[in-house]
Amino acid sequence: MAAARTGAPEFVVPVDWSRARVRRQLAERLNIRDEGVDRALVFYDTFDWLLHRAGYALEFVPGNDALARLIRLSDGLVQAQNLDGDPPAFMRDWPRGPVKTVAGELTDVRALLPLVRLSGSADRFAVLNREGKTVCRLSVDKWQVDNASAGAESTLSRVRVVPLRGWREEADAVVAALADAGFPSAATPTLDAALAAIGRQVRDYSQKFRMSLSPNRDAAGTARDILLRLFDDMQRNEEGTKRDIDPEFLHDYRVAVRRTRSALAAFRDVLGDQVLDPHRKAFRNLGRLTGNKRNLDVHLLDFDRHLLLLDDEQRAAVAELRRVLETQCRHAGEQLAAHLKSADYRAFKRRYRTFLEGGTASGPSAAVPVRDFADRVLWKSYRRILKDGRAIGAKSPDEALHELRKRGKQFRYLMEFFQSLYPVKPMKAAIAELKRLQDQLGVFQDQSVQIETLESLRAGDAGDVASKAIDRLVAGIAAQQRDTRAHFAEHFARFDTKANRTRYASLFKPGKHH
Amino acid sequence: MRVIALYSIKGGVGKTAAAVNLAWQSARHGCRTLLWDLDPQGAASWYFRIRPTLAGGVRTVLKKRLVDGVRATDYPGLDLLPADFTYRNLDLLLDAQKKRRRTLAKATDRFAGDYDCLLLDCAPSISLVSENVFRSADLLLHPLVPSTLSVRTLEQLVEFLRESGLDDLRLLNFFSMVDRRRKLHRDLMDTLGAHRGDVLATTIPNASVVERMGVERRPVGEYAPRSAAAVAYRKLWEEVDAAP
Numbered sequence: 001m002a003a004a005r006t007g008a009p010e011f012v013v014p015v016d017w018s019r020a021r022v023r024r025q026l027a028e029r030l031n032i033r034d035e036g037v038d039r040a041l042v043f044y045d046t047f048d049w050l051l052h053r054a055g056y057a058l059e060f061v062p063g064n065d066a067l068a069r070l071i072r073l074s075d076g077l078v079q080a081q082n083l084d085g086d087p088p089a090f091m092r093d094w095p096r097g098p099v100k101t102v103a104g105e106l107t108d109v110r111a112l113l114p115l116v117r118l119s120g121s122a123d124r125f126a127v128l129n130r131e132g133k134t135v136c137r138l139s140v141d142k143w144q145v146d147n148a149s150a151g152a153e154s155t156l157s158r159v160r161v162v163p164l165r166g167w168r169e170e171a172d173a174v175v176a177a178l179a180d181a182g183f184p185s186a187a188t189p190t191l192d193a194a195l196a197a198i199g200r201q202v203r204d205y206s207q208k209f210r211m212s213l214s215p216n217r218d219a220a221g222t223a224r225d226i227l228l229r230l231f232d233d234m235q236r237n238e239e240g241t242k243r244d245i246d247p248e249f250l251h252d253y254r255v256a257v258r259r260t261r262s263a264l265a266a267f268r269d270v271l272g273d274q275v276l277d278p279h280r281k282a283f284r285n286l287g288r289l290t291g292n293k294r295n296l297d298v299h300l301l302d303f304d305r306h307l308l309l310l311d312d313e314q315r316a317a318v319a320e321l322r323r324v325l326e327t328q329c330r331h332a333g334e335q336l337a338a339h340l341k342s343a344d345y346r347a348f349k350r351r352y353r354t355f356l357e358g359g360t361a362s363g364p365s366a367a368v369p370v371r372d373f374a375d376r377v378l379w380k381s382y383r384r385i386l387k388d389g390r391a392i393g394a395k396s397p398d399e400a401l402h403e404l405r406k407r408g409k410q411f412r413y414l415m416e417f418f419q420s421l422y423p424v425k426p427m428k429a430a431i432a433e434l435k436r437l438q439d440q441l442g443v444f445q446d447q448s449v450q451i452e453t454l455e456s457l458r459a460g461d462a463g464d465v466a467s468k469a470i471d472r473l474v475a476g477i478a479a480q481q482r483d484t485r486a487h488f489a490e491h492f493a494r495f496d497t498k499a500n501r502t503r504y505a506s507l508f509k510p511g512k513h514h
Numbered sequence: 515m516r517v518i519a520l521y522s523i524k525g526g527v528g529k530t531a532a533a534v535n536l537a538w539q540s541a542r543h544g545c546r547t548l549l550w551d552l553d554p555q556g557a558a559s560w561y562f563r564i565r566p567t568l569a570g571g572v573r574t575v576l577k578k579r580l581v582d583g584v585r586a587t588d589y590p591g592l593d594l595l596p597a598d599f600t601y602r603n604l605d606l607l608l609d610a611q612k613k614r615r616r617t618l619a620k621a622t623d624r625f626a627g628d629y630d631c632l633l634l635d636c637a638p639s640i641s642l643v644s645e646n647v648f649r650s651a652d653l654l655l656h657p658l659v660p661s662t663l664s665v666r667t668l669e670q671l672v673e674f675l676r677e678s679g680l681d682d683l684r685l686l687n688f689f690s691m692v693d694r695r696r697k698l699h700r701d702l703m704d705t706l707g708a709h710r711g712d713v714l715a716t717t718i719p720n721a722s723v724v725e726r727m728g729v730e731r732r733p734v735g736e737y738a739p740r741s742a743a744a745v746a747y748r749k750l751w752e753e754v755d756a757a758p
């Protein structure tokens with residue numbers, strides 16, 4: 001793997017160099033001052049690497065003077081913040097401080113998880129200029145990676161350079177001095193190397209579906225690869241869903257379930273309708289079982305935004321409703337977790353895996369090259385959206401919009417599965433055009449769910465004031481929903497343009513020349 | 515980002531010492547803090563062992579690359595934008611601009627994404643620079659040495675703010691270089707404190723430990739954390755931080 005470019009250069013300490021020798025090498029070339037020792041280091045990020053994707057690494061030094069350091073990967077600059085013990089999982093629960101200010105917005109509803117833990121020591125030094133001013137910092141590390149895989153390189157002996165804002169030249173001079181002292185450059189940053197030791201790598205999970213397919217492979221083999229990959233995504237989110245670490249685990253789990261359902265539907269005449277039938281039923285069931293908890297999650301996330309529609313008295317009355325929702329959500333979570341731990345669920349997974357990994361495909365299209373197959377299903381899916389969308393008028397029931405949204409989602413998933421078979425730019429544009437329509441339909445759907453959930457609270461023992469507050473909330477959301485509904489034709493027309501029709505036809509219409 | 519200007523018409527009132535120690539306190543309290551040394555003498559820069567020079571000199575104030583002049587201090591969360599001797603011409607530079615009264619506000623806006631708190635250490639005088647500072651700041655923090663002359667300068671300042679249409683700018687006064695053994699100091703503080711609603715409760719003592727900053731070149735809290743002065747700066751910061 002190529003060395004990652006980083007603004008915080010790192011050097012390797014040769015194995016046979018003692019701590020004293022390292023210190024001597026540094027002191028001969030630089031004016032250094034002791035700044036203490038770290039005894040452990042834990043890297044954190046969200047499950048989907050929101051911090052790393054935004055260009056940051058978060059490291060935490062446990063102990064009495066617990067300290068969180070947020071390192072900007074592009075230039076190595078650090079924001080530091082003292083903490084009272086371990087970092088709270090949600091950054092909204094952190095005390096005020098620079099790390100929270102910068103990283104809190106990035107992590108949003110996702111929980112921080114420890115990625116990898118290092119034990120040993122890091123001697124920290126300030127590098128001073130002639131005025132006695134600190135112009136750069138150094139960390140001389142001797143770490144052992146906890147729980148390293150057998151045979152992996154688990155010792156990290158390094159000198160890490162920590163530049164300071166506005167002292168670039170001075171940091172460059174330190175880097176030159178280290179090279180001059182005979183420290184070789186490290187190939188990868190400490191975080192990457194520590195992850196490698198436990199058999200992981202940075203950004204090894206993403207909500208996006210990306211898979212490289214070969215166009216001439218048979219549809220049946222490709223179908224299995226896609227389904228296995230989705231099954232893997234689902235299982236990776238299982239633990240976080242069971243423990244309800246944050247709402248996004250369930251969200252991603254459900255996305256994998258929905259994608260699987262779309263794939264199973266699309267691959268009917270590849271894998272065989274009858275063979276697939278029990279699996280399709282099982283996944284439909286799973287969608288239903290997870291839906292209740294997800295709706296409550298969403299409602300809780302939106303609750304505080306709704307409060308803005310209320311006056312103080314109503315707000316106080318509704319505070320009780322929030323607690324009711326929280327309880328319902330907890331119960332739904334417990335039910336879901338119980339299901340995911342059940343023998344039934346384990347048996348379902350066993351059966352499904354056996355099906356994916358073995359057996360023969362019995363569908364008539366099993367041997368068709370996947371590129372031809374993709375054209376066929378994508379074109380069909382697209383035309384269905386046009387037909388249904390054009391049929392929706394001002395008097396159509398709300399249900400018609402919900403159905404269209406589901407068709408759109410199906411189309412979107414299919415485009416994502418087969419994305420690698422098509423030219424990059426036109427495909428991106430095709431997905432983006434659909435997404436714009438879907439976003440509008442999604443807003444409409446969310447509003448429906450919110451009204452439903454609020455109405456269901458009325459059935460409980462909501463008092464008079466709370467009941468009025470529900471009226472007001474429902475009325476507010478209903479008004480927004482009418483507005484969304486009124487604009488549907490406009491949004492659909494923006495999707496159903498001649499330019500877009502040409503775009504989709506030139507990509508998917510069977511019989512065209514590739 | 516909250517912009518706080520440390521300002522006094524008179525020199526030698528402990529303004530820069532307050533700016534340095536409040537900036538340090540602000541960073542200690544978890545705010546990403548920038549101290550902009552606007553005084554061509556560069557005393558605040560000197561206290562942080564940073565040479566008072568800005569590449570490109572005073573004209574850089576008008577440019578985007580002003581942000582490149584920022585330098586980290588030795589203390590986490592606290593950066594400094596050093597002074598430059600050419601700042602003595604800042605008045606002339608501002609006067610030549612189209613929006614001559616708001617030019618500095620445009621410059622301070624450049625730091626809004628990177629910092630929670632911007633402290634301006636301004637040169638003493640009342641000038642176009644001061645007016646620019648007032649229009650950039652959310653809060654004007656005004657050190658008062660308890661003397662009859664200071665009371666007059668406070669009146670002048672209030673009058674100037676009114677004449678410039680800056681009545682909305684929040685003005686907070688605090689007593690600086692206070693010697694409680696002197697009756698004159700005690701009397702003046704009692705009278706002024708009773709008559710004005712904008713005087714903070716914390717007073718900064720006239721202590722040798724503050725003077726030692728020139729030798730130590732560090733904020734008081736770094737070398738004498740338990741001294742009365744260090745405690746006073748902390749309390750002063752807490753009052754300023756809590757002020758609306």
